[in-house]
Amino acid sequence: MIATEQATKITERIAHLREKVLSTKPTVCTERARFYTEVYRDNEEQPVIIKRALALQKTLEKMTIFIDEGELIVGNQSSGHRAAPIFPEYAVDWLPEEMDELDKRPGDAFFITEEHKEELKKIAKWWKGKVLWDRGRALMTQELRDLQDSAIIKATGNLTSGDAHIAVDFQKILEVGLRGYFEEIELHHKRVDHSNREGVRKDKFYSALAIGLESFQAFILRYRDMAIYLSKESNDPHRVTELHRIAENCAVIAEEPPRDFYQALQLVYFVQLILQIESNGHSVSLGRLDQYLYPFYQKDLEAGKLTEAFASELLENTWIKLLSVNKIRPWSHTRFSAGGPLYQNVTIGGQTIEGKDAVNELSFLILESVGRMKLTQPNLSVRFHKGISEEFMMASMKVIEKGFGMPSFNNDEVVIPELINMGVEREDAYNYSAIGCIEIAVPGKWGYRCTGMSFLNLMRVFLATLHNGFDSQSGQTFQKGIGNFTNFSSYDELFKAWQHQIHYYTRKTVEIDTAVDTALEEHVPDILCSAFVDSCISRGKTIKEGGSKYDFISGLQVGIANLGNALAAIKKLVFEEGKIGREELMEALEGNFEGKEGEKIRQLLLNFAPKYGNDDDYVDLLLRDAYMEFIEELKNYHTTRHGRGPIGCRYYAGTSSISANVPSGAVVPATPDGRKAFTPVAEGSSPSSGTDLRGPTAVFKSVAKLPTEEIMGGVLLNQKLSPAAIQKDADKHKLISVIRTFFAELKGWHVQYNIVSRETLLAAKKDPEKYRDLVVRIAGYSAFFTTLSPDTQDDIIARTEHSLNF
């Protein structure tokens, strides 16, 4: 591999651009909302797809654009950096309600001027009763609305924004250029049979695509013109040359396939922007950037047109530009996606379709440039496979060491065989990429939402199981049970009651999804996103209508570890050992473990029952069985695209629930795993905090006992590392070795590492119970942090950096 350490320094330009975006306070931009409202209002007679094409056109024509001093990659989503556009057609009621509080949010605050507030109030008024949210809710039965309101099933994000979680076919875009799409559309448009209903619809679809693509081209050309204008204004000859290059790039890619690496990257960024102006679904991902850009990179390098340093600078500029894109969510949804993330994923590594190691020089460059930027975008994933080089894993460790949680690892060894098993063609399976955070799809061939945005709160279901189906938080019995826990005489009876409840709730998640998907299809079809996904154009269908080649989706199940721990605690302490009586347990739960007796029961639940994450079959297998009830039931259902074109149209399980564990826990009373009421549940598939006491190998083994091949929506595992634990190369190799076993032999699905910060240590010192699993290290010795003396703890705290994130 070529020298990759070369460009370890950030150029002044990049440092400046980075600082500028980071120091920009998020604001709200009303331009898109204004244009979309005007077009919808003035074109009421048009079918929705044409309305949306015209609205996109007007926005792209009229929205403010800018090129910042020093920028090499251009394009902006809204009138300013980090200014979130508004998408009123999805949901807008919440805005007037929340607008005075936006800047006071404890996280993800936004600033908004009084003038914009007034404008948005008017806009919101016009949209009353017309938005996706209202229409989706109207499609639901009262029961489904009640379920949503109860927060047992949460699908707010799906109805307040587009669903996205998709990567388009960048490979093809770079190959055929925008012009190529016109040719293809025209070919199919000509063949439309206008004598039937389908033909009328297709005709409008193709017309909309053409309008959309034309406006995209015009948008790119606006940047060409702006670059030319700025070059005339500039006195700096160096900048003038750069601006000319930018103008030339835009002129070429507005029409033709890109000719070099720079143009290819610029076009990728434009596509990324356009998709996030058209719709506000998040997790719009870039797919396997190191693969489809590599031919350009290699060619330019060989021709002497590009240096590694300049390529790095372009990539770094792109990462900053990705961070500049922003999204504002209602507070109810924000809590599930803390940190304002757009989850624009870049995937590197993995295998070629021939099964060879796909890592190339560009993979290193991307990895290291992301490491230098230390931003929250893009979300970087490395595809692991058995043959991945130690060198690339070491380079990944060096980025992980920086402590911003990237890259995370996905595992080819489980994903590829399972994709093939699901009916995905071999060469597509080998070409999968991560989407959003950890979920996966085949870029450009897969429909929306390979996972995301509808959450099933497992512990609420479990508590209903104990209460004969009664949900104490909503005061409703959604599914009458088969008895109260106090009357169950065995674990088997409890399990039967669980089956009875979880089958019902599984079906309800599908019913809610079906209503949501129907509303999304009818009211907010995406135009350009459909154009860039195979086989929408040839079928004459949007993705939502069944245009994509594959269609598999998942919601997210929250509270995985808690479910296993609760089952194990009850089985062992109530039914096997009789340490805790049934009534006694229920009383303790109702009283939130208050009082000495309640606390004692909580301590028994915490300390005397096996916990998921310690490689103990007792609990790991109970969890597996309980989760399988959900998974098997899910197989009975299809998505709304079933029979309309795509392969699959099925659901699978998913656990990549981001920060949903906090708001999900906030609506769950005390649970039999010893968790107190309204505190967070466990995140993703990770063990409950403070319960995995046997180290990372035990965690890996527990996680690998989950039916990972069935959880294609992602088996999210977060691990904490003390900074000193991977400081030395020898330690990095050891960590790599453990990861290799986890993936290659145990078929784990995913892992990502957080470096323990000073803040975490301080919190652990204050609240040891939640951090009993926290391992710290000084030279050659590791210990559980909470077992150390206060002096030693202080010493370690003093030696640990503040949160390593910018």
Added chain:
Amino acid sequence: MIFNIQRYSTHDGDGIRTLIFYKGCPLQCQWCSNPESQSFGQSVLYDSKSCKNFGDCALTVPEAISQNSNNGLEIKRELITDPEKLRDVCASKALTISGESLRVDELLAEVEKDLPFYREDGGVTLSGGEPLAQGKELVLLLQRLRQRSINTNMETSLHVKWALVERTIGLVNTFLVDLKHTDPVKFRQYINGNAHLVMENLEKLAYFGVNVVVRVPVIPGFNNSESEIQSMVDFVSTIKGINEIHFLPYHTFGVEKYRMLGMDYLFDSKAQLGEEELLPYIQYAESQGFKTKIGG
């Protein structure tokens, strides 16, 4: 008797290892970071910070444990004749019993849980306490590990009679030998042991051609001086076949356990030893031809 089994150990031997900690040691190093490892019987650990005052322990052995006025316990350890009775009594695990007799097959089952992680160079490290001071189950375990081709390391002070060492030769891939001092007076004074015994055993062990890594704990107030470290390095230089010396810096990770055992910590609980302070020792050892490492 075992007091801990620690998976994913990365500091005591190569690769990923499972550490088995045997209870009982002929030495009493005052800085020992695992003070519960010193006695051969079970120990009672009590962590007042997590005590919730449930009082079950006092009910179980009223003669030895009583609740005091400020929400803590008064423990008379000498009056606890059968600590096992207390094992599962404390709901919050503020009071725990250290030391458990595990059968060889139970140990093996635990070791095999991480089998896929050992890969080429990992395996099992027997530690302590002093593993060589254990009875014949130790040899039995080593034999079973050998049968399963699991790499074994032994972390030892060698402060036992030679016969106890000899019985394990051929069953241990690498001995990690603690060399604490070469001065018999200091050795006696701080550790209550015989330096000659360790040095002789080390020479014999090397003579058998087994793989030995010498590990020197660097303890301020005991051996943290160039002359003392040099004399240890010089001694090892005289032995053929030992090529590697590791320096383990003093740390205070064990201090809290002294409190939990009702023991006094006689060393400086706030002393620190930065890695940079070990650099002269590393340089010296390397000048004498040794491979070196800081930490395990």
